[in-house]
Amino acid sequence: MQNAALTAAGLGHWRYQLLPAAPELLHELVRALPAAGFLGANVTIPHKGAALALATAPTDRARAIGAANTLTFEPGGAIVADNTDAPALVAALPFTIPGRSALVLGAGGSARAAVWALRNAGAREVQVWNRSPDRARELCAELGGTPAGTPAGRLPGVDLLVNCTSVGLDGSDPFDRLPVSADDLTRYGCVVDLVYAPGATRLIAAARERGVATVDGLELLVGQGALSFERFTGRAPPVETMRFAVRGRPQLS
Ligand SMILES: NC(=O)c1ccc[n+]([C@@H]2O[C@H](COP(=O)([O-])OP(=O)(O)OC[C@H]3O[C@@H](n4cnc5c(N)ncnc54)[C@H](OP(=O)(O)O)[C@@H]3O)[C@@H](O)[C@H]2O)c1
Incomplete structure (x- = not known):
């Protein structure tokens, strides 16, 4: 979904890739990502609480919810944590x-x-x-x-x-x-x-x-992913492309 969105947005040279992470290594892994060229990351179960804890700049809503699914790495070194599920x-x-x-x-x-x-x-x-x-x-x-x-x-x-x-x-x-x-x-x-x-x-x-x-959950998956895409790229998310990538067809209901 994210790679389809990147291509549609003219960012086909960017890559969104899966990085398995053991809970005890999450902090170390995330801290290494900016130097490796990553601009951000999505995190999922069971890392959402830990992702918030390691952020240096959580949004108010991520802090209130107590969980983050989107991390972005700022040029100055800040790690911003947001929750786009909400x-x-x-x-x-x-x-x-x-x-x-x-x-x-x-x-x-x-x-x-x-x-x-x-x-x-x-x-x-x-x-x-x-x-x-x-x-x-x-x-x-x-x-x-x-x-x-x-x-x-x-x-x-x-x-x-x-x-x-x-x-x-x-x-x-x-x-x-x-x-x-x-x-x-x-x-x-x-x-x-x-x-x-x-x-x-x-x-x-x-x-x-x-x-x-x-x-349905696929529509929410697309929605949270679209908001993450916006955070990662600063561009409007190509939502129809993302929906099609997830469903293989446009939304019916
Ligand atoms: N569509 C999306 O974009 C999206 C986003 C986030 C999450 N999700 C999905 O939402 C689901 C929940 O995610 P989460 O992060 O909230 O998980 P979580 O923190 O592990 O919470 C799981 C919840 O499910 C309950 N539960 C588990 N088994 C149950 C059972 N047999 N009967 C009744 N209740 C049961 C738990 O109740 P207890 O407290 O009693 O254990 C708890 O309330 C997952 O399937 C996840 O994939 C989808």
Whole structure:
């Protein structure tokens, strides 16, 4: 996706490449990158917290979220850390957020980005459910939002349901592991699944079958990547090229 974008932007002589990194070597690796000619890096699980910690100039949102997915290396030696997952979520939604209500499933790094993004964008209410309820409570204490603990099991219908758990990644049935049933999905104005899979995850497929608006994980992958591209290059991201590189076709929904 990034290499296709670089070529489309006339930067075909640049390269975006995969660098496997052991957690204990991340700091050392990142510190060596600028001298090796790298202008930036994306980091993913499990490095997002460590990437923030090693940055010398984190953005306010990366600091608030506690995780960074994009590092840029400044000519003076500063390492800037940003989180582009958060703005990508808000930008991908089919409606604006002020006054809306949301239910976020999960309390890991991506849930933190989602809760921060939705609250920062003016959501009226953000409820957070997590398999381990203590983590949802901790997240809400830190970032705002309300823990959605319902002994009876049924969670409220809201404008937006955002799955920030890794459920579905291995093809497992989300309706076995998450506190929503397929038919419950009609109670949400839009269903977002951060998990991405070729085609659609079962959560996204079930929402589409019921006529509910959806944003899938591939669209968020493109969105966060487009914002990272802008940071790396200072140029407008060729989003359609990136989408095509990820999906093999333009977005359909
Ligand atoms: N599309 C994108 O651009 C994008 C961006 C970021 C992340 N993601 C995807 O989003 C997912 C979550 O990422 P993350 O960084 O937030 O991961 P993380 O920090 O490891 O958090 C994982 C979350 O999933 C929950 N979980 C794991 N297994 C579960 C199960 N069997 N039943 C219920 N809950 C379960 C965990 O609950 P506990 O606290 O109870 O363990 C936790 O809330 C990953 O699949 C990742 O690939 C996609």
